[in-house]
Ligand code: SF4
Ligand code: SF4
């Protein structure tokens with residue numbers, strides 16, 4: 001993709017009031033438009049919801065975007081969501097970047113609205129800067145060994161092992177003690193049904 | 199329990215411990231030590247003939263030490279596997295003079311004193327951690343007189359005393375005189391909900407457990423007079439309020455107040471409690487035959503070890519940290535690992551079973567898919583740049599890089615399936631021959647530039663690792679802990695990715711302060727990559743000092759995903775430090791570093807020239 | 817082998833002595849302020 005003209009789309013999320021309550025999202029969106037290589041900026045109430053995702057897909061096609069920046073929450077929650085979203089629109093999922101303007105901005109600077117807005121702008125700027133250097137990547141696929149290990153033979157371990165085995169999988173159940181049963185086996189009757197524990 | 203022993207697809211490894219875990223989602227490699235039982239698990243019919251002649255008597259852990267067992271024993275009558283074992287710490291040995299009586303007694307000849315621990319290697323695609331919890335030991339709370347007064351027992355001991363399979367065969371008697379107690383007091387929240395001793399959290403199950411116990415007592419012995427001393431009763435599950443009501447209707451007295459003083463009548467051995475009833479404000483004294491301490495739950499003490507083997511973190515309460523507290527409550531942050539039961543938090547049987555089924559379902563998704571995608575963040579070596587130094591192979595925590603050999607002209611190679619993408623090799627490589635996919639030098643330098651190209655004096659450049667520090671920042675957000683707006687985070691997978699040149703570049707671009715942050719050593723998600731971070735930062739401190747730059751301007755901090763508080767505190771402290779850095783100091787730094795760079799370039803040019811000359815003369 | 821060395825906290829400036837093993841990186845925290853920015857300093861000769 002090197003040599004190709006950069007066409008970056010920025011999607012600013014209000015997250016209801018979670019972001020917009022502190023950060024002036026309109027200002028962030030307007031600022032994003034001034035950044036080099038940014039050809040489309042769209043603001044959404046909830047970017048992660050279906051309508052928001054559809055906007056991204058539409059914009060990728062309409063504006064021939066080759067980089068997508070979403071300014072919303074932490075990548076820990078929605079990076080997989082948005083990677084899938086851009087992939088659905090035919091873009092390599094690694095050409096997507098996230099600016100965390102919620103956990104790392106609006107939620108932690110609730111009393112400094114002006115400064116939080118400035119920070120949000122810069123977080124977007126930084127994400128765009130990184131996005132310029134993103135490259136498409138192909139994920140390797142590895143086979144899965146068809147067996148599960150359950151560590152601990154208390155009531156939870158036993159239940160997990162049985163469910164997995166009943167679902168047709170090979171299960172290894174490792175218990176430290178000489179017998180399975182755990183704490184449950186030492187209880188007499190358990191609430192709420194008051195029946196015997198084992 | 200029986201079903202587990204019989205299921206054709208479950209291989210039960212009891213009396214076994216996990217020794218080592220390696221690999222990644224879909225492809226874990228696990229070493230298990232199966233400890234010697236000295237009794238053949240398959241042949242033993244649990245007839246119990248061996249026990250009769252064993253001369254050694256030790257307290258029985260399963261009966262909470264309330265009765266005893268022999269050195270050859272079975273943990274519980276319904277044990278699965280249904281086989282005896284020898285406790286070698288207490289056995290006298292098989293030397294005929296020493297003992298060996300059980301061996302003679304066993305007709306099936308399944309006792310073998312030469313049995314040894316077995317090491318098994320398992321290959322699995324997913325792991326479910328269900329190691330449970332421990333029960334709080336109230337000995338440290340001397341105000342309740344546990345261990346000083348025999349008639350003060352814990353709720354766990356109560357279970358064994360009232361159980362038909364217990365040491366008293368279900369005849370409910372108190373320890374001192376083996377008479378049935380009539381007046382029974384339950385003290386709630388023992389070891390829970392306290393900031394001073396025990397644990398700060400609510401253990402979730404003890405209120406309902408006590409209510410159940412009062413109903414049980416009432417069932418078996420209608421003349422029992424139960425009194426419950428509590429802070430507040432938490433009966434929030436399905437059917438729970440109803441049980442609470444029934445207990446009250448059955449005549450159980452609920453007294454809001456935790457006893458401040460407990461003493462024993464030296465003659466009758468009855469227990470006296472002094473308690474302020476906080477509803478009436480009156481201090482009352484209660485005489486009781488037996489007191490049950492409703493003890494809370496705790497994380498297992500041996501969990502740390504397993505946690506390290508699986509690189510899992512714990513929350514502030516010591517239980518395991520989930521991938522997301524609301525959306526992925528049974529997933530571990532490490533892909534392919536799931537939680538079931540009390541390892542994650544105290545919970546009752548129903549919740550444990552629910553979570554166990556959820557974990558099984560989550561694990562099934564991976565097993566059924568048959569393949570998983572590995573994130574494309576691995577290392578790649580550009581052999582044109584490589585000078586065979588071999589550093590990359592040396593630092594890789596996963597031994598994912600093959601050895602280089604200058605003489606034979608063999609370049610190092612990254613085994614893609616083994617590389618976890620920590621970036622340590624990329625940061626160490628002296629010639630920048632390594633590209634970290636999706637976390638390239640270009641990408642990270644572009645972020646540094648973008649942070650500092652405006653108002654550089656107001657910024658703190660912070661490198662944060664994905665798993666711990668960045669996540670700690672997220673937790674800070676979720677908990678709405680406020681801190682100054684000046685810090686700018688750059689996310690890397692591991693702090694080991696932070697190349698010396700990123701830090702130098704930030705200073706050259708006018709950063710007043712730089713932070714490198716990662717996981718605590720014990721939490722490192724890439725085995726020990728974090729130790730390279732530490733080394734590199736120490737090297738940088740020395741280098742800065744040598745150049746006449748204050749090493750204080752490079753800060754190092756280990757912040758776990760659970761340490762939102764610490765994250766906020768560090769951010770505040772950094773802001774104070776940043777304010778003390780003057781524009782003159784930064785200008786001076788830039789000058790120094792530019793001079794350094796010019797020198798390095800000259801040297802390089804000189805070398806290239808020499809090489810060229812050498813080539814020409816040759 | 818553990819030796820004793822001088823350490824300085826780069827956050828609060830506190831200086832103290834502690835055990836350390838040369839060549840083995842260790843997690844350190846300042847006993848005064850808890851910071852991990854702790855640097856081993858050479859004895860001034
Ligand atoms: S469940 Fe009840 S007794 Fe247990 S800690 Fe919570 S409030 Fe206290
Ligand atoms: S990125 Fe980390 S795991 Fe991968 S090869 Fe380099 S050092 Fe090893």
Ligand code: SF4
Pocket residue numbers: 579583584585586587588589590591602610626627628629630631632
């Ligand atoms: S560290 Fe760099 S130069 Fe050294 S062997 Fe590895 S790739 Fe080659």
Ligand SMILES: [Zn+2]
Pocket residue numbers: 825826827828829830846847848849850851
């Ligand atoms: Zn300090």
